[in-house]
Amino acid sequence: MTTATATTADDLDAIGDIPATADERATRLPTPLDLYSRWERQPWSVADVRVARDLDTWRALRPFSRQELLNALAELEVGEVCVTQTLSSLVDHAPNPDYQLYLCTQLADEARHVRFFQSYLGEVVGIGDGSAEGQALAEATDYATVFEPELRRTTEAVRTGGGDLDQWFTALAHYHLVTEGILATTALRTTRQLAKRLGLAALDEGLANVTRDESRHVAFGLLAARAGVRDGHRELIADAYLSAVALAVEVLVGPQRKTAAPSLRPALLQRAAQIETQWELARDRMIRQLSLIDLRDLRDRAERVWADARSAALDSYQERWGVEHPVRRAEGITARAKAKLEAERD
Amino acid sequence: MTEDDKVGRRVREIIGEMCPLGEREARSTDRVTDDLGYDSVGIVELAMVLEQEFELQPIDEEQAIDIVTVGDVEELVRLATAAA
Numbered sequence: 186m187t188t189a190t191a192t193t194a195d196d197l198d199a200i201g202d203i204p205a206t207a208d209e210r211a212t213r214l215p216t217p218l219d220l221y222s223r224w225e226r227q228p229w230s231v232a233d234v235r236v237a238r239d240l241d242t243w244r245a246l247r248p249f250s251r252q253e254l255l256n257a258l259a260e261l262e263v264g265e266v267c268v269t270q271t272l273s274s275l276v277d278h279a280p281n282p283d284y285q286l287y288l289c290t291q292l293a294d295e296a297r298h299v300r301f302f303q304s305y306l307g308e309v310v311g312i313g314d315g316s317a318e319g320q321a322l323a324e325a326t327d328y329a330t331v332f333e334p335e336l337r338r339t340t341e342a343v344r345t346g347g348g349d350l351d352q353w354f355t356a357l358a359h360y361h362l363v364t365e366g367i368l369a370t371t372a373l374r375t376t377r378q379l380a381k382r383l384g385l386a387a388l389d390e391g392l393a394n395v396t397r398d399e400s401r402h403v404a405f406g407l408l409a410a411r412a413g414v415r416d417g418h419r420e421l422i423a424d425a426y427l428s429a430v431a432l433a434v435e436v437l438v439g440p441q442r443k444t445a446a447p448s449l450r451p452a453l454l455q456r457a458a459q460i461e462t463q464w465e466l467a468r469d470r471m472i473r474q475l476s477l478i479d480l481r482d483l484r485d486r487a488e489r490v491w492a493d494a495r496s497a498a499l500d501s502y503q504e505r506w507g508v509e510h511p512v513r514r515a516e517g518i519t520a521r522a523k524a525k526l527e528a529e530r531d
Numbered sequence: 532m533t534e535d536d537k538v539g540r541r542v543r544e545i546i547g548e549m550c551p552l553g554e555r556e557a558r559s560t561d562r563v564t565d566d567l568g569y570d571s572v573g574i575v576e577l578a579m580v581l582e583q584e585f586e587l588q589p590i591d592e593e594q595a596i597d598i599v600t601v602g603d604v605e606e607l608v609r610l611a612t613a614a615a
């Protein structure tokens with residue numbers, strides 16, 4: 186059975202029922218049991234997506250778009266494998282039965298996401314799970330290098346700490362708030378836009394299904410984090426969140442991988458704008474999350490963390506590849522054009 | 532046919548072949564975005580193909596021009612081939 190519900194641009198906008206006032210509407214979150222019910226109403230299967238129907242379109246893609254999609258799929262797949270392998274400690278040590286019931290549904294979702302990305306990579310892209318090529322692709326992702334070790338460490342600490350609440354919230358910040366709420370949702374949205382644009386119908390449909398699941402996961406992260414903030418774990422959640430954000434920015438900028446960009450100026454500017462839009466989307470999510478989990482006062486600090494991490498990652502890109510990141514190059518061009526214009530005016 | 536004409540003709544051919552609205556004949560006066568439907572992804576793909584085909588070198592920023600029409604792209608490629 187497939188669900189008929191189409192996922193709109195951003196399911197994060199659609200969480201919860203309709204509350205009375207605008208202020209409530211803006212900050213209302215569902216309960217874990219609401220999310221459980223949504224899970225029952227929103228089933229889908231990887232087999233029904235029939236990924237192989239994208240084969241001809243995939244083969245006809247231009248090298249630039251194919252590489253872009255491949256990179257995005259690799260990051261998503263690596264992330265899904267990692268969250269599937271690390272969620273169980275959060276389930277086992279959930280602070281209450283409702284959280285645990287909901288988290289069991291998420292475990293099944295994550296397994297389905299892994300299957301979807303593996304099927305797509307295997308049947309459409311031609312990179313089998315466990316193949317040397319697949320291995321190399323996964324290892325080259327920025328998520329695997331930068332974020333995965335920290336997610337594994339924080340979720341493992343929940344287990345070894347016997348369910349200590351501070352550790353549970355630290356892991357939640359890395360898992361639900363940042364990996365899912367910032368990185369996955371941003372990657373899903375931009376990849377889906379590209380899939381649509383390039384006419385990859387199965388990829389578009391599969392990503393829409395994954396996005397719908399992820400919106401439940403993200404909503405859970407918000408409701409649990411907000412309860413934690415209100416319940417005496419404020420400082421701890423704030424610190425864990427900010428250190429996870431710094432890592433997420435590095436993943437977004439991605440110094441491990443050379444970013445393809447044209448050198449013809451107008452096209453370079455377009456390319457830089459594409460990338461920048463994606464980063465801005467992620468940054469907006471951070472700001473929105475802070476307000477939803479009652480950490481509005483963290484905003485200035487979070488923006489500074491973001492800007493510093495961005496500039497450090499752009500530096501390490503340049504160090505690693507010996508050339509400026511396309512976004513930096515574009516910034517330089519724009520700044521010089523502006524200076525020239527001002528000089529002419531004087 | 533001069534070298535310039537050859538470059539222009541080939542650029543028009545590529546732009547026509549890669550047209551997001553479907554393959555068609557592109558004229559120098561066609562507007563890349565408004566008439567031929569090139570969006571940001573399309574323009575980046577096009578630039579990558581042109582850079583490979585003509586082995587383009589980065590050009591002096593002073594000479595860089597904005598792209599509105601197919602003719603602008605032809606001009607840009609001529610400049611960048613001359614820079615090589």
Ligand SMILES: [Fe+2]
Nearest residue numbers: 265294295298
């Ligand atoms: Fe997932």
Ligand SMILES: [Fe+2]
Nearest residue numbers: 295365399402
């Ligand atoms: Fe998830």
